[in-house]
Amino acid sequence: MSFHPACWYSSTAPQLPSFPTLEGEQSTDVCIVGAGLTGLSAALELAAAGLSVRVLEARTVGFGASGNAGGMLMPGCALPFFPRKGNAPPLRLPFRRLQDMVDTARGFLPESEAETLTEPSTHMLTAWKAGTDALETLRTLIADTGIECDYQPTGHVRLATRPRHIDELKLLARLMEACGHTDLGWYESGEVEAVVGSGRFPAALVDPMGGHLNPLKLVAGLARVATERGVIIHENTPWLAHSREKDGTVSVRTPWSRLRARWLIIAGNAGLWERDQVPASTALPVATFCAVTEPLGPDLARSIFPRNHAAIDMNIAPNRLHLTGDHRLLINGIYTGATVDPFNMRYALMDQMRELFPQIPKEIKVTHTWGGSISATRNRLPHFGRDGSNVLFAHGFSGHGLPMACLAGQVMARAIRQTEERFDSLAAIPHTSWPKARILRTPSLLVALASLRLNDRSADLRFWWETRQAEKAARQADAASGGATPDPKAGG
Known part of the structure; x- marks a missing residue:
């Protein structure tokens, strides 16, 4: 039986059998490092094409961010593009975060183009479209495999928590509309309580795309379906290094084995930082924490989210919230680079819940608190890349990992099969490294x-x-x- 960190999801997801450690000399068409959403979605795509696939997992299936995430689904990417109009002078915004968006978007273009930009930059639009398409990829994956993961495609709402956030939300709405989000709902003042049961928010932007799910159920389901389709998973088998053989194959070394493969996909994401094995120093692990309450009951739950939306606020370190199937309230927030015991975060997270939703009674308790790391790039856009011709990687989903991870696996698998060119357009997005x-x-x-x-x-x-x-x-x-x-x- 696979071991998973003690979080609320562990009590809800089906137990998986233990997968054997890889030993001895073996060979395969494709070796995948990481049995999370990225690795398993790639494995399914490749197995469907008739390729032999082995997945190496340093711990157990879904042990990392894939099985511990907050469960919120949003379109797009973490940092939206910022369109410029005609020959207008460079815009100076009073809000530093939005100015950073402008500077980042302009940095993707030659200076001559940046001053006359009338459309989103190619790179930013590529990332945003990929993040939006990722929701459809995830929906199709769930439908085709029949995985039960409490999938609720109920949309998401972005919440202003301060008056100055209203202008930021309006800007974000224009950006999303420019990228094809045509069914957005704008709520202000007293209208907000129609979508979120709190007078704490001066404005709200509702997007029917998105929703929430149980990530551990999803990753466990993918592992089950993958093995049924011939994928071989090896737990407690950390990837140590790889090298190229004279015949062009990749030799992958683990503590107890050597695996020769025609292709290698590195899908370990934040977990690889622990062993200093990241394929590129463009993303760092950021610790984030989750807490879930005891069941609130249907009436109190509906008073918080009448339409069962997932929600994210506009704070620099945003809170993400949604209801579970048994009417608990789950919050994901608090971001840090330091090592912190998740238990010590339970009161801070509960205080955040009550600040946002004062109707939660004081006697309601947090039953589970857990933490993990997301992988974040400096520009908060995903990083796709190659190490030679037959080693591919993707990381740095920066908080949009649930749908983007599934898309990333599919995109890398199709790059191997040479049936899609999206990998190259995503790999063209420029990135700046963190200190090595x-x-x-x-x-x-x-x-x-x-x-x-x-x-x-x-x-x-x-x-x-x-x-x-x-x-x-x-x-x-x-x-x-x-x-x-x-x-x-x-x-x-």
């Missing part, structure tokens, strides 16, 4: 996260000051206008 020296990685990430939070606080202060100045100017204009207006009762 191991001792600098965590400090670099902590500084980056601290900088984001500082920018968030300074944006609050700027918004308060600019709002105050605008109100003062309006009062002065009203006073001046009133003083200059002749009294209609006065005689001529």
Whole structure:
């Protein structure tokens, strides 16, 4: 029986049999490192094409982010593109986070194009479209395999938690509409409670795309279907290194075996950082935490999310929330580069829930708290790449991993089969590396996260000051206008 970290999902997902450790000299068409969503979705695609596939998992199926994620499904990618209009001068936004979006999008283009951009940059549009297509890939995968994973395609809602977030949400709505999201719903002030049961949010943007599911049930189901279709999974078999043989094949070394393969897919994502084995230093692991309450009952649950949406707020370190099938409230939040015991996060996460939804009674308890790492790139876009002609990798999904991981596996499998060219367009997205020296990685990430939070606080202060100045100017204009207006009762 496969072991999985103690999280709430472990009590809900079907138990898998243990898979044997790889021993001795073996060969296969394709070797895949990582038995998560990326690796298993690639394995299914390749097995369907008649290729022999072996999946090497350092621990157990779904042990990493694939089996521990918050379960929220969203279209697009973590950082939206920012379209420029005509020959307008460079836009300077009062909100630093949005300015970063502008600078990032412009950085993907030659300077001559950046000043006349009327459409999203090619690279950003590629990533956004891939993230949106990933939802359909996931839906099709679930339908074709018949996996029961509490899949709820009920859409998602993005929530403003501060007045300044309203402008950010409006900008995001324009960006999403430019990419084909035509059924967005905008709610403001008292209208918001129609989609989320709290007066805490000044605005909400609803997208019918997305939803939520149980990720461990999904990854366990993929493992079951993959083995039924001939894929061989090896647990407790860490990939140590690989080399190329004279005949062009790849020799993959594990502690107890050597596996020769025509192709190698590296799909370990954040877990590879622990052993210093990432294929590229463009993504770092970011620790994130989840908590789930005891069952709330159907009435209280409906008062929180009347339409069963998944939700994400607009904070720099966003909270993601959704209901489970048995009416629990699950929250995913708190991002850090430090090592923290998930148990110590339970009260902070519960406080976040109650701050957002005051109707949750004090006697409601958190029953499970767990944590894990996501893989984040500096520009928050996924990184696809090659190490030579027959070694492919994908990582850095930056919080959009559930659907994107399934798409990434499919895209790499089709690149091997030469039936789709999307891999090359995704691999063309430029990335900047994190410091290669191991001792600098965590400090670099902590500084980056601290900088984001500082920018968030300074944006609050700027918004308060600019709002105050605008109100003062309006009062002065009203006073001046009133003083200059002749009294209609006065005689001529």
